[in-house]
Amino acid sequence: MRIGTANFYQRSLASLQSRQVSLDRAQEELSSGKKVIRPSDDPVASNSIIKLKKELDVSSRYLDAQSTANRYNREAETSLTSMNNILLRLQESLSGAINGALDNDGLIAYREQIASRYEEYEGIVNQKNANGDYMFSGFQTRTKPYQSDSFGYFDYQGDSGQRQVLIAPSFDVAVTEPGNSFASNVASKFSHYRPASAAASGAQVSLGFVTDGAEYRAPTAPANTYQIQFSGAVPPQADTWQVVDVSLPAPNVVNGPYGYSPGDEIEFQGISVKTDVNNPPQAGDVFDMQPDKKADETSVLWMFQQAIDAMSITGTGYTAKPLAASTVSIAGGNIKFPDEHKFADFEVVFPSAGQVEVREVDRSTTPPTVLATPVSAQAYNPAGTLLEFNGIEITVAGAAGNQTTIPPAPAPNFPETIRLDRPENNRRADVLGALLEEVTNAQTNIDNTRSQIGARMNSISNEGDAQLLFKEATKITLADLEEIDVYEAVTNLENSRVGLQAAQQAFARVQNLSLFDYI
Structure with a gap:
């Protein structure tokens, strides 16, 4: 060839x-x-490889998201644990302070303890995470969740939103807890009240809290409003206040009129409201105090403030509160005979000139309901009359019938009635008892929230395991095609x-x- x-x-x-x-x-x-280096080597396998690599990238992003979600939830759980520990310390302080035999030094010590816990709790509930975002303000991560007003009461400024993170296909998990889901929705047996608006003068009053459960009565619908009214003999200076129940027909005065000085606390129907010493109400100012939208709920920070205020309730004897311009004085009020005594509210009444009597009353009604008359009407000596009842001794003196009413009534004005309130240490015990119930409810809120966070962290862990298994299986399939x-x-x-x-x-x-x- x-x-x-x-x-x-x-x-x-x-x-x-x-x-x-x-x-x-x-x-x-x-x-x-690799055996498939270029798409032309095996177009079908190359297409599958591209899809599998995309799935691996997505899976890696899910794992990163799970790590982030787990970190956020772990931080929140740690903070809630710290809050719960603080509430345990508060519970211990309240249980100790409820002792009616404590002297002022003991109450001061408890007040300092509670104030320290208060500051600690406020710092935690207003803390930021590593990104500089507030942890408990909902979607408003740049807004400090709890901010105080001029009276020191902290109100929630965030919203109810929960930030979500996608940790698996079609599976979002929450990574934040708004403060109003555990710290501002504590169940309470008493309502709290907000002023509907500032007064015409621009003056403000604080939130109203129940400090005497025995006297408390909520106003009835539809008006369900207490109105604080200020007046003055020399406007604009206010020197007198009274409170009316707008839901009742006249006469609907529930307390007052009493003399007023800037910074005085207004008390009516078992509710206490603070006034601002630097911006006091003026004559003619009125404040409509209405139950909050969530009147059966309170805030943990309010509880702390109420507990601190309660440490200033120190009286051990009955105290009288004459109306404005009254010339009657009442001395004594100490419990002389404990075996004959029971805690109750009384009124010293001058039914007519030269007469005086004592009535036991239930102040939760308007007007107060007379339960008994431990001292029937007897002769009254303005120079001084000794009255003994319920294991108590008081001395009443001064001309009766000169109290002020709004509008003014001509003197002498009978009957004249003077409140005789139960000892403050008894009221303090009631306040602290109610606060102890609220602390327990606050702990329940935190426990429930921690349970929810724990469930989320379990879900994150389960999804993480699933993603790791999916990623491993995908890598094996990819290796079969490519390697x-x-x-x-x-x-x-x-x-x-x-x-x-x-x-x-x-x-x-x-x-x-x-x-x-x-x-």
């Missing part, structure tokens, strides 16, 4: 190039560890190298052949 030189070279070159390409491919596969069999690749490389060497040697030997060598 005759082999043309040109044909020989063409066929030999093609063989060498083909074997060199095979060797290069084998080397590339072995060095990269080489090392042993097979080494064999291919060796075969390609041997084939190329054989082709090179064959080409060299045939190239050197000449017919003249055989002539």
